Amino acid sequence: GRAEGLSISFEAHLLGDKIEYDETAGTLIIKGLPTQLTDQLKRR
Numbered sequence: 001g002r003a004e005g006l007s008i009s010f011e012a013h014l015l016g017d018k019i020e021y022d023e024t025a026g027t028l029i030i031k032g033l034p035t036q037l038t039d040q041l042k043r044r
Helices: 035-043
Strands: 019-022 027-030
């Protein structure tokens, strides 16, 4: 999905394993971030 400058995509089978969705809070928790993303976040 895409909105307000944010784009997220992942394979459906990751939901419940590496990706947790909390419908009540409207949040996603992503476990095991890709190295490239981790490096990008550290440079921020």
